Amino acid sequence: EAAVTQSPRNKVAVTGGKVTLSCNQTNNHNNMYWYRQDTGHGLRLIHYSYGAGSTEKGDIPDGYKASRPSQENFSLILELATPSQTSVYFCASGGTTGGTEVFFGKGTRLTVV
């Protein structure tokens, strides 16, 4: 079964610190995505990637960087974490053909204090 694994599942960070959220997929999908979800709202796209070495800005990229060193791994980096980045972050992977399903991880709850 398709799998997207996120780590850590929970993280508390200090304001101004650097945070790295990791994502691994075993689906051999070209595309990977990072979303954030704030309480009571839908998911918003931060960054995505079409393959190893590529990163693209999503709808809310400010304050975030992304890294795709390999087909399987996609990281989200907060260089200077702020309390406004407290949220639940979801990673996802998907194929490139029309109508391909996108699979989501279980999420990482990040609290910036």
Place this chain on the structure above:
Amino acid sequence: LAKTTQPPSMEAYEGQEVNVSCSHTNIATSEYIYWYRQVPHQGPQFIIQGYKDYVVNEVASLFISADRKLSTLSLPWVSLRDAAVYYCIVTDIGNNAGAKLTFGGGTRLTVRP
């Protein structure tokens, strides 16, 4: 990018059939329709996707109007486990680039015993 309009909430009793509507009046010819659902503390889970007409799988069925401006997700015999937020998403696959899902507010389905 087409936007979607869904009812914010619905209620049903166990065993009932539930139909969740979604309006996407500006859908482009290159866009597909996806339905996802999300239960608390989990990532969204794919339900069904379609381009036109009628699609059915083991979980749900999807009816798409002839002009593709309206779709209806049908869940037969709902149980308490079907209580979730249901998201209707339209997205442009775009030259085999894959789906970049944009989530709206979704429909919160409450199931009563």
